[in-house]
Amino acid sequence: DIQMTQSPSSLSASVGDRVTITCRASQSIGTDLSWYQHKPGKVPKLLIYAASRLESGVPSRFSGSGSGTVFTLTINNVQSDDFATYFCQGGYNPPRTFGQGTKVEVK
Amino acid sequence: QVQLQQWGAGLLKPSETLSLTCAVSGGSFGGDYWSWIRQSPGKGLQWIGEINHRGTTSYNPSLKSRVTISADTSKNQFSLSLTSVTAADTAVYSCARVRSRRLGVGDHTWVFDIWGQGTMVTISS
Numbered sequence: 001d002i003q004m005t006q007s008p009s010s011l012s013a014s015v016g017d018r019v020t021i022t023c024r025a026s027q028s029i030g031t032d033l034s035w036y037q038h039k040p041g042k043v044p045k046l047l048i049y050a051a052s053r054l055e056s057g058v059p060s061r062f063s064g065s066g067s068g069t070v071f072t073l074t075i076n077n078v079q080s081d082d083f084a085t086y087f088c089q090g091g092y093n094p095p096r097t098f099g100q101g102t103k104v105e106v107k
Numbered sequence: 108q109v110q111l112q113q114w115g116a117g118l119l120k121p122s123e124t125l126s127l128t129c130a131v132s133g134g135s136f137g138g139d140y141w142s143w144i145r146q147s148p149g150k151g152l153q154w155i156g157e158i159n160h161r162g163t164t165s166y167n168p169s170l171k172s173r174v175t176i177s178a179d180t181s182k183n184q185f186s187l188s189l190t191s192v193t194a195a196d197t198a199v200y201s202c203a204r205v206r207s208r209r210l211g212v213g214d215h216t217w218v219f220d221i222w223g224q225g226t227m228v229t230i231s232s
Contacts, residue, residue, distance in 0.1 A: 001168065034216075043224060044219070049216060049218045050208065050210050087152060092216065096142070098144075
């Protein structure tokens with residue numbers, strides 16, 4: 001089964017910063033990688049799919065890149081609404097695997 | 108707009124069976140996979156399993172011996188049953204839709220695009 005390793009587990013940022021989160025797959029998954037944002041008390045929100053495609057309605061300050069085993073989520077010009085936990089999900093076939101999550105906190 | 112509404116018991120004793128149901132409203136049941144995911148306190152998300160409208164299921168190998176996911180297409184509902192629960196099964200359980208996203212001719216990927224509100228399930232004697 002594919003394992004997804006996400007780093008860092010948490011980070012601190014200020015409004016206006018650029019933030020980068022990395023997700024590594026235990027084997028090549030092509031571009032079958034999605035990124036989600038999760039805030040306390042709310043349901044997770046799809047941000048990026050197919051490694052780099054922006055979900056409709058998601059601000060363009062979010063971007064994704066990578067293929068194979070290494071993927072990154074970048075948030076440019078972090079806004080107050082972006083402080084949340086982000087997690088990746090990788091692979092095409094079940095079992096579906098999630099990264100452990102990265103909590104983006106206010107510095 | 109498709110919404111998922113889930114319900115089930117929130118407090119169980121060890122060895123009991125966890126049962127949750129998720130209702131799909133505002134859309135059809137066919138063509139997608141319907142999944143259960145959980146998050147234990149302080150841990151990441153764990154995919155439990157999924158089912159489609161034909162009743163085809165896939166399960167997390169680590170839970171497979173205790174999990175059953177079933178669907179009632181006439182009611183647009185799907186359910187999770189987890190037997191012989193222990194404290195390690197304490198978690199927030201969520202249902203979600205897994206939908207195909209077309210990428211190009213003959214190419215697509217899968218995404219979790221709609222989620223239920225989550226149910227906290229505590230296992231305690």
